[in-house]
Amino acid sequence: MSHVIPVWSVPSVAVIGETGSFPVRRIYCVGRNYAAHAREMGANPDKEDPFFFTKPADAIVPSGAILPFPMATKNLHHEIELVVALKSGGRNITSANALDHVYGYAIGLDMTRRDLQNAAKNAGRPWDMGKGFDQSAPITPIQPAAKIGHPAKGKIWVKVNGQTKQEGDLADMIWSVPDTIAYLSGLVALAAGDLIYTGTPEGVGPVVAGDRLDGHIDGVGALALTYAKA
Numbered sequence: 001m002s003h004v005i006p007v008w009s010v011p012s013v014a015v016i017g018e019t020g021s022f023p024v025r026r027i028y029c030v031g032r033n034y035a036a037h038a039r040e041m042g043a044n045p046d047k048e049d050p051f052f053f054t055k056p057a058d059a060i061v062p063s064g065a066i067l068p069f070p071m072a073t074k075n076l077h078h079e080i081e082l083v084v085a086l087k088s089g090g091r092n093i094t095s096a097n098a099l100d101h102v103y104g105y106a107i108g109l110d111m112t113r114r115d116l117q118n119a120a121k122n123a124g125r126p127w128d129m130g131k132g133f134d135q136s137a138p139i140t141p142i143q144p145a146a147k148i149g150h151p152a153k154g155k156i157w158v159k160v161n162g163q164t165k166q167e168g169d170l171a172d173m174i175w176s177v178p179d180t181i182a183y184l185s186g187l188v189a190l191a192a193g194d195l196i197y198t199g200t201p202e203g204v205g206p207v208v209a210g211d212r213l214d215g216h217i218d219g220v221g222a223l224a225l226t227y228a229k230a
């Protein structure tokens with residue numbers, strides 16, 4: 001089929017041990033999935049069903065990049081997260097079958113223009129411009145589940161300029177990976193190529209031009225990202 005403008009390439013993520021890459025269809029993100037982080041954002045984690053927002057597929061950027069500081073923000077925040085990559089999907093997936101749809105796992109940053117997000121929250125407006133901006137979804141190469149299994153516990157942390165800012169454990173997720181997939185598949189049809197950023201532990205905070213971020217999840221790997229000096 002021909003097109004009237006040039007077609008862009010499908011965004012994709014490298015896979016450890018494979019020459020082929022993982023093509024990205026959609027990016028879903030879970031809000032407030034660690035109790036301590038929900039509390040630091042002023043929410044009560046005991047009462048909430050999971051909720052979701054999205055980022056454009058082309059918001060991904062590979063670990064190791066040096067990024068320009070994002071436009072239109074004076075309060076950029078880091079959120080370190082376990083990312084789930086789906087090889088198949090469907091509607092109304094059960095928790096018991098959910099992991100059958102997982103291709104693998106990566107470490108991601110749900111970069112957030114907190115000032116724009118807070119202004120949107122206060123005005124009752126959508127979060128999109130706070131969350132779904134250009135290069136807002138850094139991600140490491142994917143570790144296939146066939147190789148590392150399905151991590152359900154283990155340390156997750158991020159350092160800024162060598163100083164630990166967020167530290168948690170995957171076991172502290174309110175909604176586990178299977179429960180998240182099950183719940184989300186009751187809202188939308190999931191499919192191969194979908195990424196799910198599964199939420200962040202407490203300690204979110206600002207990033208400024210010139211900062212270096214180092215992230216880690218036990219058994220998944222390491223992420224590095226630098227924002228260029230102003």
Ligand code: MN
Pocket residue numbers: 029030031032079081110197199200
């Ligand atoms: Mn997040």
